[in-house]
Amino acid sequence: MDTLTTAGSIPEGHRLLNGRSRADDLRSKVLGKPLLFIQFSDKLLTKDRRFRKYYEAAYRKVQGYHLPEHFMEIPYWIPVISGVLPADLERSLLIVENIDSAIETINLKFRDHVIFISVLDANEEFVRRLIVHTGNHFILGGYTKKEWYENNGRCIYLSRIAELPDIFPSSNPDRPPEYSLFDGLECLPRLTLSTGCAFQCRFCTDIPLTVRETSEEAISSSVSAMRKLKFRYIYLDDKSFGQAKNVESLSWIGREVRSYNAEFDGFVVQSPPALALKGGNLERWRELGVRIIESGIELVDDDFLRTMNKAYRETHLPEFAAKVRRNGFLLVPNIIIGFPGSDYTKTIAFVQDNLDIIPWVNINYFSVHNNNVRGALALTARNNLDGDQNIANKSWSTEKSFADGEAAIEKLYELTRTIVFAGSAA
Numbered sequence: 001m002d003t004l005t006t007a008g009s010i011p012e013g014h015r016l017l018n019g020r021s022r023a024d025d026l027r028s029k030v031l032g033k034p035l036l037f038i039q040f041s042d043k044l045l046t047k048d049r050r051f052r053k054y055y056e057a058a059y060r061k062v063q064g065y066h067l068p069e070h071f072m073e074i075p076y077w078i079p080v081i082s083g084v085l086p087a088d089l090e091r092s093l094l095i096v097e098n099i100d101s102a103i104e105t106i107n108l109k110f111r112d113h114v115i116f117i118s119v120l121d122a123n124e125e126f127v128r129r130l131i132v133h134t135g136n137h138f139i140l141g142g143y144t145k146k147e148w149y150e151n152n153g154r155c156i157y158l159s160r161i162a163e164l165p166d167i168f169p170s171s172n173p174d175r176p177p178e179y180s181l182f183d184g185l186e187c188l189p190r191l192t193l194s195t196g197c198a199f200q201c202r203f204c205t206d207i208p209l210t211v212r213e214t215s216e217e218a219i220s221s222s223v224s225a226m227r228k229l230k231f232r233y234i235y236l237d238d239k240s241f242g243q244a245k246n247v248e249s250l251s252w253i254g255r256e257v258r259s260y261n262a263e264f265d266g267f268v269v270q271s272p273p274a275l276a277l278k279g280g281n282l283e284r285w286r287e288l289g290v291r292i293i294e295s296g297i298e299l300v301d302d303d304f305l306r307t308m309n310k311a312y313r314e315t316h317l318p319e320f321a322a323k324v325r326r327n328g329f330l331l332v333p334n335i336i337i338g339f340p341g342s343d344y345t346k347t348i349a350f351v352q353d354n355l356d357i358i359p360w361v362n363i364n365y366f367s368v369h370n371n372n373v374r375g376a377l378a379l380t381a382r383n384n385l386d387g388d389q390n391i392a393n394k395s396w397s398t399e400k401s402f403a404d405g406e407a408a409i410e411k412l413y414e415l416t417r418t419i420v421f422a423g424s425a426a
């Protein structure tokens, strides 16, 4: 953090305060005020519409998958934060498609509101414009640098949700997500059975190494909180489903959801091939109601998988695909594009050979995160874009590696977008 001496040059009203005195200062100013959650629309943030168009086509293949107009899925941070904050405060949601209109709307309609934003590299420029052109107080969180915000007396940048009670004393970080701002929305709600992941993939982001199970009470409250949403599947956001011991909870969770949602079809999980193949995991998961498996296939190439310490090898794939097929799952491969020297031939062949079980693929660009506990790669992030899995051009990209990656995406999209899908998750 900067020193207080630096603050001497900052205009009045923009004084630097340390985290604690900032919270003390804000507490009285936000007391009893209504809350405004701001989410930036994909239409504003994503210039490359190719990905969205792809999912619009691909999601039609599986009943129950929805692409809301402004985001890929409910921005989960909003129900999470809304759940923690005092229940008696009025809540509103503003989706920002145009930054000038948003500034006007805030100044006309939401002048008294306390504004919450999740700050990302992709929206940071817009966040700063909102702060500069409005007079509201802002509660921010995210993975960007905090300094700019710490120089503004109307902002606080929190590192953890557990800090919210410093500003809103009657908030409670143990409360479940609260979805009232999304009532009636067709979506794929998220549920967390556990946090953390014990695998050691070198490219992984900042995820704790220790797997911690969510308490039954918290899971049950989260399940009840979803009752006004419209959904067929629940997305379990456990990083590697099958690591935590509470997978058996799916049986009572399924019963509880069906008690209020007759359309419920089952769960979507994320798990790497080696874990899914372990023992009778896939068979048991099917009995428990899992229907769709997202799996980090990444790049089908043992050299890459070894370098990345990924929990599977090429030899696992035929058995994995066969068991997925036999048990009636759908498989969504997560694929990494852009690691130097990647050859995508075997990855494309794997998808092509299994189009009856693969409705679509998820593409991420290879990115690195400095100080990542699982890191130790030969590459380091030289700028924000190097750490962004949605950005193709990295400091280590060459013309050839970029062109190879884009050609691979085109091929994978062409295969999964145009083939009439024969599978079913039912």
Ligand code: SF4
Residues within 6 Å of the ligand: 197, 198, 199, 200, 201, 203, 204, 205, 207, 239, 240, 272, 296, 374
């Ligand atoms: S990328 Fe690897 S380490 Fe990270 S969450 Fe997934 S399986 Fe775990």
